Amino acid sequence: MEHGGNLVNRTIMLPASVDEAVEALAATSGAVPVAGATDLMEAVNAGRLRPAALIGLGRITELRGWRYEDGGTAVLGAGLTHARMDRPDFAALIPALADAARTAGPPQVRNVGTLGGNIATADPAGDTLPVLAALEATATLARAGAVRDVPISHLLTGLDPLRPGELLTWVRVPLLHAPQVFLKSTGRSGPARAAASVALVLDPARRGVRCAVGAVAPVPLRPLEAESWVAGCIDWDARGADGAVLIDPAALAAFGEYVAGACVPEGGAHGEGAGPVAVRLRRTVAVLARRALGRALK
Numbered sequence: 001m002e003h004g005g006n007l008v009n010r011t012i013m014l015p016a017s018v019d020e021a022v023e024a025l026a027a028t029s030g031a032v033p034v035a036g037a038t039d040l041m042e043a044v045n046a047g048r049l050r051p052a053a054l055i056g057l058g059r060i061t062e063l064r065g066w067r068y069e070d071g072g073t074a075v076l077g078a079g080l081t082h083a084r085m086d087r088p089d090f091a092a093l094i095p096a097l098a099d100a101a102r103t104a105g106p107p108q109v110r111n112v113g114t115l116g117g118n119i120a121t122a123d124p125a126g127d128t129l130p131v132l133a134a135l136e137a138t139a140t141l142a143r144a145g146a147v148r149d150v151p152i153s154h155l156l157t158g159l160d161p162l163r164p165g166e167l168l169t170w171v172r173v174p175l176l177h178a179p180q181v182f183l184k185s186t187g188r189s190g191p192a193r194a195a196a197s198v199a200l201v202l203d204p205a206r207r208g209v210r211c212a213v214g215a216v217a218p219v220p221l222r223p224l225e226a227e228s229w230v231a232g233c234i235d236w237d238a239r240g241a242d243g244a245v246l247i248d249p250a251a252l253a254a255f256g257e258y259v260a261g262a263c264v265p266e267g268g269a270h271g272e273g274a275g276p277v278a279v280r281l282r283r284t285v286a287v288l289a290r291r292a293l294g295r296a297l298k
């Protein structure tokens with residue numbers, strides 16, 4: 001029972017499979033799927049959400065793991081917890097996502113908070129979201145009699161949103177087998193909400209750089225022009241004495257400024273004007289982008 005009795009008289013269903021969960025969603029108008037409930041309960045307690053029923057996903061074991069798929073893809077269950085993503089086997093597979101999960105909050109949050117919850121809630125400061133955007137991940141959405149795959153970026157921006165009766169089941173992530181980095185700034189020590197974050201991955205096969213900036217806008221932002229420009233500044237065939245991929249230090253610094261200028265406008269990300277808050281945020285994004293690319297090239 002939660003504050004103010006917000007869940008009193010709410011039906012709670014506990015399906016044991018994806019099919020049962022989808023059937024329950026189709027049969028119950030206003031039902032809301034719930035896994036870790038870290039974000040949902042906050043919304044319920046604050047009165048922003050009053051679900052007619054809750055469909056608990058905790059018994060669906062297939063959604064709590066991950067597997068390989070032909071074609072070089074990792075298929076991640078929507079119920080995969082942040083704590084599970086931080087384990088060494090997963091970190092070796094998708095290190096940027098493991099880094100994001102590691103900083104998602106205190107242990108009690110990471111132990112129950114899920115990847116699917118992060119996506120469905122679409123909090124601008126969600127740590128996994130810029131990583132998924134940079135990796136160009138897709139979401140599998142299931143409903144009675146139908147399944148479809150949607151780019152995570154389309155889901156978050158509302159270009160192709162979650163439809164009534166649909167359940168987010170899987171997240172498909174292309175495995176690049178190349179350096180990837182996630183960095184964030186919170187303005188305080190220890191796990192905390194991001195003021196700005198940057199995910200950056202290299203795609204050597206296409207000689208490309210992918211970058212996504214989180215927390216500075218309602219959805220993660222891809223500075224596509226900055227990505228294309230800096231990819232042309234990298235000597236993909238050469239290596240320095242320490243084995244690092246070569247780039248002019250001036251280009252590295254310019255990339256940070258390019259990303260900041262693209263993602264944090266002169267007026268600030270949240271309408272702060274050209275005051276110190278906006279200036280500080282631009283500087284933070286520039287530093288994060290520069291450091292992320294520098295680490296990825298080492």
